[in-house]
Amino acid sequence: MRLMLLSNSTAPGRGYLEHAAEPLGDLLTGVRELAFVPFALADHEGYTATVAAALARFGVRVAGAHTGEPAQVVGQADAVFVGGGNTFRLVSALYRTGLIEAVPALVREGMPYLGSSAGTNVATPSLRTTNDMPIVEVPSFATFGLVPFQINPHYLDPDPTSTHQGETRDERLRQYLEENDVPVLAMREGTWLRRDGDSLSFEGADAGGRLYRQGTDTVEIPAPTDVSYLLNG
Template sequence: MEDNLLLLSNSQTHGMAMFEHARDALSDFLAGRHTLYFAPYAGSDYDGYTQTIKTALKPFGVTVIGLHTVTDLQQTLQAAEVLFVGGGNSFRLLKTLEQLDMLAPVRERVSRGELRYMGSSAGTNMACPTMRTTNDMPIVQPNSFASFNLIPFQINPHYQDPLPASTHMGETREERIREFLDENNVPVLGLREGSWLRKRGTQLHLDGLANARLFRRHTDPQEYTPGTDLSWLLTEKAIFDQKA
């Protein structure tokens, strides 16, 4: 079996219902699956967040179960077929994943092709080697920045281009990513809202409603259109600053 990932920049696109922009991708990803376990840990209202996801995924014919409601988390992780890690605050999410000892079990089962992984926003950030390219404030402190490491490059969800007429004097998203590349030699894919990645084994494709922007050290950013084969990114070597 091969690993199977669906990594969404966002779960809701402006003017559309939740997941409407990725309806076909979700239908394909969930085909033949009846139960999806949801990790609501990036938010604070676990029950409310889970109910929102239940309602949004009802048209896809899957039963959604919040991981916070199961009696034996580790046993559930060993038996689950689909895991969805939702968005919210990446620091809070990673700290909870660490506390629940979820990182290694999920990584191992996904790598063996036994567990399908779906992420959105912070959940997509967790699929990277580290959470260092999140947009979030560090409202809590995890033990490490290391996350699930399901792909060998970084993603910046909700990537936004600089606004030409803006008078804002703070750093743009591009400037912050370039700062990251000063210290870490690893590609960063800026996923604009409405876009996603689909990984099947050694194959990786960009899809969705918007282009993605790839940043690499000492290289001009590159634009990629939906439908582009990005499988070569899976062979890239990442060099992180080990002090952080």
């Protein structure tokens, strides 16, 4: 499998996907047509146009999965990109359109997969570590399972000066581990994962990320770091 999983698709002062242009170019080498899955946002046409403009620099033509039978649109492409937005809305659409089965089957056969935010969430076994509000009901929390661990995109460190009385992201992930013995890679903004077969690299911004595991202390993960061991399950 060839995967690129971004915490975020935009960065301050940069265009859409511009902060990850170099590794993205590597992923898209040889790709002429990419299928974009826009279902995490309501404006499918506008979202697809944004992606098409960003990927034009790579000579890639973008087809929105909403423009036809979604599984067929994806099946005819050379690569697939699942965009960010609300993870619950995205997962609901994946089940409704049959993409929940079609996409991982194609990716396991070698189709390059690009995900950002919600699209990164669904590359994991479950949506349980999303940050999003459940604005729609989903048939199941089960997602693509392209990696055997969980990811928390857009990770925010606790602010010691905050007067907010709700749970921090750190507390929520620790609660997840109270019920689930599956590691979570918390990815700060500007970071991404690249998988090429059995090799997995955590890359991007100096901020890096944090690895949460049941029964052990959290560990800071700098970027770049080889995290292939996370593929062992």
